[in-house]
Amino acid sequence: MNPINMSGNLPPLVPHVFDDIYRAAIAQVLDEGSPNSLIGAHQFCGSERDRTAGSRFAALRLPEIPSEDRVVVANGTQSILSMLLHSLVGKGGCLAIEALSYPTMRQFADIFAFRLSAIPMDSEGIEPEAFESMCRKDAPSAYYALPTLQNPTTAIMSMERRQAVAEICRRYNVAIIEDDIYSLLPRDIPPPLSSFAPELSWYILGTAKSMAAALKVAYLVAPKAEDVPKLFWPGVRATYWMCAPINAAVASRLIEGDGATCIIDAVRTETRERQALIAACFTGADLRTMPECLHVWLHLPEERPAEKFVELVGSLGVNISPSATYAFGNRTPPNAIRFGTGTARDRATFQRGLDTIIQAYNC
Structure with a gap:
């Protein structure tokens, strides 16, 4: 099975809204004049x-x-x-x-x-x-x-x-x-x-x-x-x-038209649903995010170095990113990791990836 990519922070797919709106927009553009x-x-x-x-x-x-x-x-x-x-x-x-x-x-x-x-x-x-x-x-x-x-x-x-x-x-x-x-x-x-x-x-x-x-x-x-x-x-x-x-x-x-607004609303709704799953799974953790955010910033206990934690999660089939990926300058980056909410193809896949991160966090 391919690894679940949660290292990115893309918007979740919302084909139930996006597909028909996007098809209609393309058809209208092509009908308006010479391609x-x-x-x-x-x-x-x-x-x-x-x-x-x-x-x-x-x-x-x-x-x-x-x-x-x-x-x-x-x-x-x-x-x-x-x-x-x-x-x-x-x-x-x-x-x-x-x-x-x-x-x-x-x-x-x-x-x-x-x-x-x-x-x-x-x-x-x-x-x-x-x-x-x-x-x-x-x-x-x-x-x-x-x-x-x-x-x-x-x-x-x-x-x-x-x-x-x-x-x-x-x-x-x-x-x-x-x-x-x-x-x-x-x-x-x-x-x-x-x-x-x-x-x-x-x-x-x-x-x-x-x-x-x-x-x-x-x-x-x-x-x-x-x-x-x-x-x-x-x-x-x-x-x-x-x-x-x-x-x-x-x-x-x-x-x-209202296509962009409808798509953004759908992405927002799906993001909130996934963030609700995160809130239900993590209790007492030093975690920074909000209901409409496409990524999560999770501080780890000092005895759990971020690079080792990322390696562990990766060995379990989920890709996430350590804080060093984002660090500039000479300061030591915080002991933290980032994972995305939207890159997993659907909510069930996201839940599997989230369960894996929780499993590693609770080891």
Whole structure:
């Protein structure tokens, strides 16, 4: 039997809702005009319709609908990050990053030859005093921010913390690259960090964590319209950042109707069901998550080193990740592991994986 993959944090599959909505959206797109005209040429930053839809999608989180000339439609969040990091940080530059964060940022740093400066964290995310000290010392060009359901710790910055961090960025002229990809599932959360310093902020909202992992459509809102052509078309062309027109058109159709909302609601419901199973299984554990989170951050007793625990769980047929996977800087990472709630194909498979983690935890 193949191992159960719980190391990722993808949204759960919801075919009972997704399939019919997605089929209908594709059919509508194909019926609206010539397929050859749609995909016969690049759309670069996205058609006017796609950028307008992206504005509406971003407005699910931003305090107002951004103008479509500030929006870029791209082939997923990673494509946007590759363009921003190359241009805003670049060779020899410095990127501020949380001490525990998205592991792929290491690869970006290697590819584009920039430095990473890790910021100490508390239960809300980066510590403002430590961030300001780092800004004085390392002069970062940009800060990669995951202020909502932070990966991997699940931290959520308070309104006050976001205001403080935004003011530091303004004081030291640090661009904010905000990856808000986990924000559409929870309710009653603070507005994006970008809303507190919009003139410095490059706001990213993708579909991969709220609708489907391989939908591969993400939207960037630039600080102002004239910034878009400087960093994107007609800028660096030898990349994969442009979204396939058919993908962008289908995503636009989902956003224009109620399809996107229905899919997100279904993903939220399934995530809550799986989180309820976690809450029922773990009692007394030092565990951080919330009902709409796609991953869990579990601290282990000191006598149970994270790397050994991951090996044990792996030997039992389930893949999870140790804290070292996400660690940046020279500090020793906490003795913790992360596992996802959505990668298991169905709830029964998820329960088997969860039972295995519980079994190992209680050994």
